[in-house]
Amino acid sequence: xxxxxxxxxxxxxxxxxxxxxxxxxxxxxxxxxxxxxxxxxxxxxxxxxxxxxxxxxxxxxxxxxxxxxxxxxxxxxxxxxxxxxxxxxxxxxxxxxxxxxxxxxxxxxxxxxxxxxxxxxxxxxxxxxxxxxxxxxxxxxxxxxxxxxxxxxxxxxxxxxxxxxxxxxxxxxxxxxxxxxxxxxxxxxxxxxxxxxxxxxxxxxxxxxxxxxxxxxxxx
Amino acid sequence: xxxxxxxxxxxxxxxxxxxxxxxxxxxxxxxxxxxxxxxxxxxxxxxxxxxxxxxxxxxxxxxxxxxxxxxxxxxxxxxxxxxxxxxxxxxxxxxxxxxxxxxxxxxxxxxxxxxxxxxxxxxxxxxxxxxxxxxxxxxxxxxxxxxxxxxxxxxxxxxxxxxxxxxxxxxxxxxxxxxxxxxxxxxxxxxxxxxxxxxxxxxxxxxxxxxxxxxxxxxxxxxxxxxxxxxxxxxxxxxxxxxxxxxxxxxxxxxxxxxxxxxxxxxxxxxxxxxxxxxxxxxxxxxxxxxxxxxxxxxxxxxxxxxxxxxxxxxxxxxxxxxxxxxxxxxxxxxxxxxxxxxxxxx
Numbered sequence: 023x024x025x026x027x028x029x030x031x032x033x034x035x036x037x038x039x040x041x042x043x044x045x046x047x048x049x050x051x052x053x054x055x056x057x058x059x060x061x062x063x064x065x066x067x068x069x070x071x072x073x074x075x076x077x078x079x080x081x082x083x084x085x086x087x088x089x090x091x092x093x094x095x096x097x098x099x100x101x102x103x104x105x106x107x108x109x110x111x112x113x114x115x116x117x118x119x120x121x122x123x124x125x126x127x128x129x130x131x132x133x134x135x136x137x138x139x140x141x142x143x144x145x146x147x148x149x150x151x152x153x154x155x156x157x158x159x160x161x162x163x164x165x166x167x168x169x170x171x172x173x174x175x176x177x178x179x180x181x182x183x184x185x186x187x188x189x190x191x192x193x194x195x196x197x198x199x200x201x202x203x204x205x206x207x208x209x210x211x212x213x214x215x216x217x218x219x220x221x222x223x224x225x226x227x228x229x230x231x232x233x234x235x236x237x238x239x240x241x242x
Numbered sequence: 243x244x245x246x247x248x249x250x251x252x253x254x255x256x257x258x259x260x261x262x263x264x265x266x267x268x269x270x271x272x273x274x275x276x277x278x279x280x281x282x283x284x285x286x287x288x289x290x291x292x293x294x295x296x297x298x299x300x301x302x303x304x305x306x307x308x309x310x311x312x313x314x315x316x317x318x319x320x321x322x323x324x325x326x327x328x329x330x331x332x333x334x335x336x337x338x339x340x341x342x343x344x345x346x347x348x349x350x351x352x353x354x355x356x357x358x359x360x361x362x363x364x365x366x367x368x369x370x371x372x373x374x375x376x377x378x379x380x381x382x383x384x385x386x387x388x389x390x391x392x393x394x395x396x397x398x399x400x401x402x403x404x405x406x407x408x409x410x411x412x413x414x415x416x417x418x419x420x421x422x423x424x425x426x427x428x429x430x431x432x433x434x435x436x437x438x439x440x441x442x443x444x445x446x447x448x449x450x451x452x453x454x455x456x457x458x459x460x461x462x463x464x465x466x467x468x469x470x471x472x473x474x475x476x477x478x479x480x481x482x483x484x485x486x487x488x489x490x491x492x493x494x495x496x497x498x499x500x501x502x503x504x505x506x507x508x509x510x511x512x513x514x515x516x517x518x519x520x521x522x523x524x525x526x527x528x529x530x531x532x533x534x535x536x537x538x539x540x541x542x543x544x545x546x547x548x549x550x551x552x553x554x555x556x557x558x559x560x561x562x563x564x565x566x567x568x569x570x571x572x573x574x575x576x577x578x579x580x581x582x583x584x585x586x587x588x589x
Binding site for chain 1: 482499500508518519523531
């Protein structure tokens, strides 16, 4: 466990030492939301709002995954390989990325509110909406971390993350867009909680798969 | 593949193809020409499908139900053909509901039902109103002839059940094989075995993808006929499209990774991911989502009510035949790939 904490700290240290990368991702979020604003100006439809939020979220997550493995050079990876079990590495990276994507989506939500106002959120069930936002973000983070590792190991480059990652996060994305739309329309828990359960199950499933399969991926 | 299995496969496919096309349809009701009913006499045509009105002229009975509690007997004015009959119906001033249902009964065809929306004018609607009892005698509840069930929108296209659904079953069978071979390729250490299992996994995935494509094509044609569009927003359709993309991704990953141990590992890992995703998309998600496929919101397949015994006798052999065919194609493909691999090694 202490190893996982140490690895999490290492991820965080690398993040704050490469401020340009972090700034790059945030600028990406800002630019995407701004383009949405320029093309829509005003969104009254909850469905459009929710879909745009998650399209932004999806591409932000893809962007955030770019560096998760490629920032470590061969030497670092050898060191990690000898020092700790690969499951600790995927655990740390998955947790870090899940939180990272959640934070990025919060930032994206902030920009959405900034540009589009709070009209759409007025009738929303806010607790449900935030729960969905959190679970959706963590799901994207967990599933894409592993896919990023897979694409990195194959040497196929960034295009491969999108090719492999897009279909993998599809069920999650369908569910989360539906959940967000329902939450924005202020539907009750009895209607919408099933979507939350599905989200939770997809989270656990993608993490469990990554946790089981990562050692095979990691060994050279 | 064993010779007897090949023979069984060919026999099953031949049998199912023959019956899928030749088996007659059970009699059913197609349409009613009436657009609006009014008190007094109403004349309209009633059109059936594969019915025997002409030969059963003498005991043909037509009734119109009103609110399912009241039944009006109609007079058969003229039987025009086996499928078309002209009917005259006398309606009172007071009816109990504005919904009408049409029934025609003969000894050979049983009772056929047509549920057509018909407008009305000039009636006094009193719920629970009971007009004079109409005397009728049903000659035979069920059809004596044996055929595929006739359903209003599906009609003759029910035959596609013997092609469309087995494609997906075969894809599932092949993907399960592929999943198993990938698991083996990851768990085994001997290099030669590993290459073999990887080749088996990718070969069965190729054939599985072929059947996925065929399933999409047959489904698309069926959707055009019954739902009115080549592609509709149905969880099963969208899910199968994603599955298609995932397995394409599997081949892209295999091709973009350099040869050797690493390719086997990465492809194997992604294949396991793809399989789990396929189960989630095609087996789990449709249960949570509204869709157009039969038996939706619960069971993503035909329920026991949709699949009657005449369909079963053709459907199950078709499934078995196509699964065997899938295995056969996979077997050939795998052997071709193995020979190619050997030749490459010798050069």
